[in-house]
Amino acid sequence: LAQAVRTRSATTGQLPGIVFASSTQATRDNDYGKSKRLGEDALRSLALEKLASVHLFRLPNVFGKWCRPNYNSAVATFCHNTARDLPIQINDPSAALTLVYVDDVVRHFIQLMDGATVAVVGAGYEGKRRAYTRMTELGARVVLLDEPGHWAESLVSEGVVQAWLPAPVSGDVDRDARTALDALDRAEVRPDGVLTFWEDSVCVAARVAAALG
Numbered sequence: 001l002a003q004a005v006r007t008r009s010a011t012t013g014q015l016p017g018i019v020f021a022s023s024t025q026a027t028r029d030n031d032y033g034k035s036k037r038l039g040e041d042a043l044r045s046l047a048l049e050k051l052a053s054v055h056l057f058r059l060p061n062v063f064g065k066w067c068r069p070n071y072n073s074a075v076a077t078f079c080h081n082t083a084r085d086l087p088i089q090i091n092d093p094s095a096a097l098t099l100v101y102v103d104d105v106v107r108h109f110i111q112l113m114d115g116a117t118v119a120v121v122g123a124g125y126e127g128k129r130r131a132y133t134r135m136t137e138l139g140a141r142v143v144l145l146d147e148p149g150h151w152a153e154s155l156v157s158e159g160v161v162q163a164w165l166p167a168p169v170s171g172d173v174d175r176d177a178r179t180a181l182d183a184l185d186r187a188e189v190r191p192d193g194v195l196t197f198w199e200d201s202v203c204v205a206a207r208v209a210a211a212l213g
Contacts, residue, residue: 005018009046010051012213016213017052019057020057022057022059026040044056059105061075065102075099116191118135118141119191121205123146123198128152129152142163143162143191144161145165165184167180177211184212
């Protein structure tokens with residue numbers, strides 16, 4: 001993706017803004033930490049070549065709404081197990097746990113693109129409504145892309161998002177990225193940023209972002 005951004009920037013002269021959610025584990029010598037470090041290094045090289053404006057966030061343990069126990073939050077797991085009298089696993093009792101609240105993370109991300117048009121690829125399940133509401137409250141213009149008839153289509157009439165664009169999902173990453181790009185083009189939407197809150201849509205969102213520069 002970094003190479004695609006480099007090529008696009010050099011060709012078009014456009015300077016994309018990139019917000020990268022890295023991790024404090026980037027300093028560690030495990031596979032996850034190494035992958036985050038490689039991503040950071042690739043993006044730093046873009047910034048040094050003045051081919052992108054890059055913001056790196058090394059996030060510690062994120063907690064708050066939408067977190068799921070035994071999946072993406074130590075705090076959610078601790079609370080879930082404590083409330084149900086389930087065993088709690090603590091690998092190192094002496095280790096300090098640095099926390100950051102999810103709303104604080106989102107607020108900083110949105111501040112970097114205040115007033116920007118953000119294309120969200122894959123609206124996800126209905127619990128994501130709160131994320132889109134918060135993005136709009138913070139000044140972003142949200143454009144959602146997903147299957148025709150998806151629950152999130154109603155968010156336009158509710159005033160939660162600016163636009164809804166139908167983009168049928170085939171399961172083929174390249175085809176779905178092309179479908180999303182065509183939907184944006186037909187609607188004459190040129191987003192300032194592309195993101196997804198839905199894991200199944202990460203690769204599609206990355207291809208859309210790369211194609212848009």
